Amino acid sequence: MVYCKYCGMAYQDVRILTANQCPNHPAGRGCRHELYEGSEKKQYTCKYCGLTYRELLTLTRNRCLRHPDGKSRCHEPAL
Ligand SMILES: [Zn+2]
Ligand SMILES: [Zn+2]
Structure with a gap:
């Protein structure tokens, strides 16, 4: 499985992950998972x-x- 670094959702492969919108992307709605x-x-x-x-x-x-971008932002995973 592969995971989105902004919302943690799991997908079978990277192409599916990057094709779907991320509900927790810091740049706002409509952005794709990363x-x-x-x-x-x-x-x-x-x-x-x-x-x-x-x-x-x-x-x-x-x-x-x-x-660093403020207290309204969520944790981000270290690699
Ligand atoms: Zn996501
Ligand atoms: Zn943190």
Whole structure:
């Protein structure tokens, strides 16, 4: 499976992922999912604040207090 780095949704392959709209894309509605280029892990770490989550789905939907673009942005997974 491949994952979107902004919402954590899983797809069978990259072409399907990038063809679909992302509900949590920082640039707004209508943008497509973007590929999380890291490997599958037992837990995922936010690259800005270091918090860890078991699921990308959870990590990407929670606000990151250390995000450089502001406190309304969500965690982003480290690779
Ligand atoms: Zn997405
Ligand atoms: Zn974070």
